[in-house]
Amino acid sequence: MVTRRMQLGPNQAIRFDAVRGATVPVVSNVMARREAIATSLGVPMDDLLPTLAAREAQTQPLLTVASAPVQEVVMTDAIEVSRALPQIVHSPLDGGPYISAGIFIAKHPDTGVYNASWNRTQIVGGDHLRVRMMAPQHLGQYHEIAERQGKGVPAACIIGAPPSLMLAASSKVPIESDELLVAGGWQGEPLRVVPAVSIPLLVPADAEMVIEGEIVPFVREDEGPFGEFMDAYVDVGKNHVFKVTAITQRRDPVYHVIIAGTPEDLNLLSMMLDVEVYKAVSKFAKVRDIGSPGQILGCVVSIERKSDTDMKAAMKAALDAHRWMKFVVMVNEDVNPHDANDVMWAIHTRFTPDKGVLHFPGVQGFSRVEGTHVGKMALDATYPPHLEPEFRRRQFPDLGKIRLEDYLG
Ligand SMILES: Cc1cc2nc3c(=O)[nH]c(=O)nc-3n(C[C@H](O)[C@H](O)[C@H](O)COP(=O)(O)O)c2cc1C
Incomplete structure (x- = not known):
């Protein structure tokens, strides 16, 4: 319960020194953030996906x-x-x-x-x-x-x-x-x-x-x-x-627990699924980042879309990257793929249903209950470069400098 509460915010690692009946401390939520993975490997956050993709072949x-x-x-x-x-x-x-x-x-x-x-x-x-x-x-x-x-x-x-x-x-x-x-x-x-x-x-x-x-x-x-x-x-x-x-x-061990389906579990699994998607989509587009807000049976791929980017090929590559990948959203590089609100913003403002859906009926994804997770779908929520003047996102450059107390009575 305490770990679940911690995961609602600030979502940090937590150590319990006195657990009833236990002779050793218990830790949880250790790998709940991508930053924890990056730090533990000594890799900058921006380089995490490309580094993990490249190092997989550099076995030791x-x-x-x-x-x-x-x-x-x-x-x-x-x-x-x-x-x-x-x-x-x-x-x-x-x-x-x-x-x-x-x-x-x-x-x-x-x-x-x-x-x-x-x-x-x-x-x-x-x-x-x-x-x-x-x-x-x-x-x-x-x-x-x-x-x-x-x-x-x-x-x-x-x-x-x-x-x-x-x-x-x-x-x-x-x-x-x-x-x-x-x-x-x-x-x-x-x-x-x-x-x-x-x-x-x-x-x-x-x-x-x-x-x-x-x-x-x-x-x-x-x-x-x-x-x-x-x-x-x-x-x-x-x-x-x-x-x-x-x-x-x-002599003095700590005992690690992970609550299934909560940030630590989902972060570990989505990180490695996203590496598979990164390798696949990079053949067709420059990938800026990939996130899996909410769950891991889909992901959001943020790309630098060029005039010649083949969006259908990129979307298909993402869906094909792993059997569990049933729902993919492609967004431009100015959208945060880890932020579900930002992704929904991109779907509302940049996705055109008549042109932007790629659907593969009948393909079995994650399987546990017969007849569920069948079919795969990707949404193109990017805009092409020639529409930049209409779609470029408004910026408020000095927003971070504003102190509300300077203005409110
Ligand atoms: C905390 C945690 C618990 C997991 N428990 C199970 C499990 O009980 N059974 C299972 O099949 N997969 C479980 N998984 C998922 C597998 O570890 C994952 O699918 C992994 O890729 C399987 O390894 P393999 O590809 O070498 O078979 C778990 C993942 C995490 C992060």
Whole structure:
């Protein structure tokens, strides 16, 4: 509740030092703003999209260290997750406490390529957790391959990961890409890793906590309900089981939680979707910025429109950039794509319905409920350069200097 209130403004990171029943501090809303991502990577805000797009290909090898902060404390016997971790219930009707900011890393059963993804995880008790990780999510695909070979997937749930790994876990890089190497690319230096203590896996050396174990084969259990990223509850469903073999942590760890569907969750996911859109649209137009006000199944692309910009091609590229991208608005560079009011202003003043709609019926977007999110649509809310005299936005250059108290009685 306090985090939700903080997110209404000023939307800053928050740390709870005394949480009932918890022995460690809890942090939330850490990555709720794009500025947090830019600062953590040491990249100026204006360069964030181009830098993330470029660095994805500049992968870095892993740096394996012999001893690591995340293994200062090691627990392997009589594991009781409900005592080892804070028991946080995130939404009123959730089916109990969840790990909500856990990044699962695992190796592809055949190629050994590492995947990273966020997976909500229900705490059952003892060494028993339940994980939401269905294919087409890559971890679900790894598990399907392993099950065909009659085995489970050794995996680690990382809490308080380096920011670059948080981005990798949110990213839409292809299944063939090794997401630990990509994380190195995004942070501009190798990711420090250490061998896990109970499974054949490398884990991030500088995380706060690591829960090691196996996603067991051929078992599914009722998991949920859980208040999810579209602000509804996902009902109880059959999901995977994770058997914990070790918990390692720093001597004084902090425990990260993320409330699904609120600014931290949406910021991480939209950032990486927008990187995909940036790469796609940049082939057709100079992109100034991309934002996702409101939710992440669409975005607003601010471009420097030229006389020869092919708007239909740019809009199609944005919609094709990812399956979830069902609604795109194109705006000129003088519109703030992060400000829903400014975007609506552009739609009202610059969008011409008879000419500016691109609609692809029947294309399946994000899928959970049959028959929903079908079709894709883009709106062109830009004006072409030759209409500049009619559409140039009025400016009030000295507005910032006005002090109302100088004028009011
Ligand atoms: C905080 C957070 C929690 C998430 N929880 C889940 C989840 O429980 N299950 C899921 O399939 N995706 C979840 N996601 C989305 C995935 O992490 C995201 O789609 C990611 O790109 C999947 O990785 P992959 O492309 O390697 O499969 C979550 C994202 C965030 C930011």
